[in-house]
Amino acid sequence: MSTKTEQQPSAENPEELNDLKLTKPYTWAAGIPGVTAAFKDIFEETGVLRGTGALFKMNQKGGFDCSSCAWPDPDDDRSPIAEYCENGAKALAEEATLKKLTPEFFAENSVIDLALLSDMDIGKKGRIAQPMYLPKGGTHYEPVTWDDAFKKIADKLNGLASPNEAAFYTSGRTSNEASFIYQLFVREYGTNNMPDCSNMCHESTSVGLAESIGIGKGTVTLNDFYNTDVIIIIGQNPGTNHPRMLTALQKGKENGAKIIAVNPLFEAGLMAFKNPQTAKGILGISTQLADVYLQVKINGDMALLKAIEKMLYDAELKEPGKVFDLDFIGGKTTGYTEFINKVKDFNVDELCVAAGVPVEVVQQAVDLIKNKSRIIICWAMGVTQHQNGVDTIKEIVNLTLLKGSIGKAGAGLCPVRGHSNVQGNRTMLIYDKPYEKQLDKLKEVFGFEPPREHGYDVVDTIKAMHNGKLKVFFAMGGNFLSATPDTGYTADAMRKLKLSVHVSTKLNRSHLVHGEEAIILPTLARSDKDVVNGEEQFVSCENSMGVVQMSKGILDPISKDLLNETQIVCELAKATLGSRSVINWDKYAASYDAVREEIGKVVPGFENYNQRVRLPGGFYLPNAPREGKFETDEFGEKAPFTITTLPHNTLADDEFMMTTIRSHDQFNTTIYGLQDRYRGVHNERRVIFMNEKDIVKAGFKAGDKVDLFNYFGGEERVARLFVIVHYNIPEGNTATYYPEANVLVPINSVAKKSNTPASKSVIIKIKKHTE
The missing domain is CATH 3.40.50.740 (Rossmann fold)
Structure with missing residues (x-):
């Protein structure tokens, strides 16, 4: 870790606090407040x-x-x-x-x-x-x-x-x-x-998809969102990071699609949308988005996907040929037998505990997809920025292959990219x-x-x-x-x-x-x-x-x-x-x-x-998988099922898993303002979101000033002067804004194969702030 001196310009934001204000988190995104905020910035600057x-x-x-x-x-x-x-x-x-x-x-x-x-x-x-x-x-x-x-x-x-x-x-x-x-x-x-x-960001996607389907890009078009049966959004917060996606989700819902949200935090843009370009939106009437919300633990996505696959397999045994697309599997894939032999041995109860989601809630999601094939799976940094990010993406592909949900209208893989080009x-x-x-x-x-x-x-x-x-x-x-x-x-x-x-x-x-x-x-x-x-x-x-x-x-x-x-x-x-x-x-x-x-x-x-x-x-541009064609280096014209392993997300009693997130008032490293209104955090960025039980167990209270430490590789990294904010987040999990918390992300903690920094799963310790 570097030592700051008066001779060197600061590499980090000032360790200073503003006047933090908290309000109730939103349960919907956009609406008239979004219009107001947009025009306020435009008029002030231009x-x-x-x-x-x-x-x-x-x-x-x-x-x-x-x-x-x-x-x-x-x-x-x-x-x-x-x-x-x-x-x-x-x-x-x-x-x-x-x-x-x-x-x-x-x-x-x-x-x-x-x-x-x-x-x-x-x-x-x-x-x-x-x-x-x-x-x-x-x-x-x-x-x-x-x-x-x-x-x-x-x-x-x-x-x-x-x-x-x-x-x-x-x-x-x-x-x-x-x-x-x-x-x-x-x-x-x-x-x-x-x-x-x-x-x-999406290097894990590029690697995982290229090895699985022969191209490091998604396979859907925007029109697919309008004509699909199920949209699964995993490790992505569209309301803040890709707000125009909300309009596509709304159109899909209007045409009968169901939405499954997978995220450690309840995010406004996954719950409901007030479209300010419609009369209903202007009047404050919301379109409900997520039909099922799976609040996974940080990096619990792999366990969740495996649990879904096992539950689908059990349903397939009861209704042969009605849950899995066996024609697609036989004609377009390879490695199914070895893969399904692994699935047979999965323990749903254990997987759901690892994911942090009750079995009955996972079952609700399975019921939505088991007899559907027009399924779109979307993801972003919540999937890619883990040490097992490439494997998790391959597990997403596995699920898609089981359902034959690729190469047809209203179905496919949708990594949602961040920056514009x-x-x-x-x-x-x-x-x-x-x-x-x-x-x-x-x-x-x-x-x-x-x-x-x-x-x-x-x-x-x-x-x-x-x-x-x-x-x-x-x-x-x-x-x-x-x-x-x-x-x-x-x-x-x-x-x-x-x-x-x-x-x-x-x-x-x-x-x-x-x-x-x-x-x-x-x-x-x-x-x-x-x-x-x-x-x-x-x-x-x-x-x-x-x-x-x-x-x-x-x-x-x-x-x-x-x-x-x-x-x-x-x-x-x-x-x-x-x-x-x-x-x-x-x-x-x-x-x-x-x-x-x-x-x-x-x-x-x-x-x-x-x-x-x-x-x-x-x-x-040409996209072979979109047409149901695969050209992988190792498997020719067939898409392989991949055998993956569960990550070991073990924590000591005084440790927490931290993920870095954006506020609503930023894009990547550009900070537009200090109003993260969807999460109810105003006029401050140096905050750490924690579960209420964790706050009490650790001897803290909401509003306490703390320092955050990471000891990966035997080296101490510290982010000083953060304020605890009580939030609906799984026990043992915390969230902080970047770039303020990037100092805690170890240079050597990266995704296997893609070398992407594992910014979404950082093990930290939290201590009372010292001057």
Whole structure:
């Protein structure tokens, strides 16, 4: 763990408390309060005309994609009033703000002083208006020209002993075009060190699905939600993290679907929805969502899934051929006999105890699905960010295969992605472990030999920084420090760099915990007009369901000294590679159409890209499992059943299992405000949600100030000054907001195979706060 000193900017939010206010948690989501909150932020940051004009174009055909979550837009008609949610409006307010950071701001505010602010206060300072440079030993960022910034970066990159001493991170907001050009530069430079935000969220999904069904993506479309029988939502909180999903759930319910919710906390967005775009919603009338709510223990999902499978097996014995889809199993899968022989020996009572859900409640869920096959299973970080995350996803696939719930309308697998183009980044070859056929295609089209050695993902990048193997870190967007685990360890790692570079729209903590030298390159936001050589450009993104569509900003940029991400990469490539490059970077800097032409040659599914992306609503990428076809490396055209084991979630008497969560007033590491109104927590983020019995048993009371400790690997990690909040959460379980609790997430506690930080199952001890 790092030791803070007066000489180092703080890597964490201030250990200070605000005036905590608690209200009764909501039992429904959205409604008029959501509308009010959305417009409040928009008007404060952008003004009425600028903000409302942008809102009416966000997520519309021919408009721009929201920079928040990756939930898909309807294929057909879209709401003319609001094809966005509360958090989407808040994301727009953040990037469309009229506040900007000039050289005078940086001259008046030292790096250390800025680091004393909270993440929320740092982010609300405004848009960065020009390139900034922090020299070695400097205390304040200074303005720098674009040419000088590129030269400084190029000199550092060219001075490395090997290209593998540099790493190039990608955030999920980066467009398809910029992502493709970025990986092209990085690979011609000579490394596959391309960590990306997928490594921290859905990497377990990508690994688990690729091995099970042959593609690391979901298999459903948005229309499937409207015509299904059962929707299972496991380890996901749509009301806060993907609010537009609530409309799809409502439509499904109206058409007869049943919803099964699986979550350790009772979340408002899983219980009911007041749609503010309907008369009923405006009048405060709710649509009930969850028909059955399974309140599992943290990481009790695997035990729950196995219990459901055993109960379905018992029902199949009573009604042969009516519960399992035996034709699908026989024709499309492999390994069924071995798998079902394991299921026969499951003990439902023991599994339900491990899951934390009464047998009779699990039976209610089984009764909803046993005679249905049009079943959609959705999940997010509550599944992926555990050491057994990949296996849990494979168990979800097992259940889907038993029911034949894949490759048909109204059925399939639905990992719900977080950031708006995180799936598109991977499709555009942002990956530290590229496939040989992808590299061969790059060589064929562009004429250089790409590196073949696998690179570093996020966790390995942090470790490589820490041990001195990495000297330069370049981030295309994001807030790397606040998003990653083990904050103290990561901060120490970043301080060992020779140079840290961030392409950003706004200031964040990663600019303040830096290498010997640091550079900030300001770029356009999704809603900004992108004009190159007098011609307005547009980018494209891929949503959670494999739809690629155009995104064209409409707002005048806050500064004339901004470059788009593709231009930044092309200029850096020219400065770094010079005459040894075989690529015409000027061509791609001048036109996204030129970039898309090359993507169409390299990436399957993007043929005639420029023509198809201009179609209203875009186009779907190929998805074999959606058509009932499987192409796995090991099992050919059949999807395998997987034998998995239960995790051992054992705790000592003085230990608790902690999961990190978002408040309703944030998206990823961006903190919009301090109102987590769905959970009834206001004006404070340094809280720990605990079961009432645990509070009493541990000798505490609600409102007590405590410190949180983790001792993974024999090392003490501590998050100080949290307030206990009584909440409906299983005994032995606790929840805290990130990034405040990321300091407790061990760098070496990761999901097997995917290397995703296990942020959702952290063993902690709780002690009275000490000054």
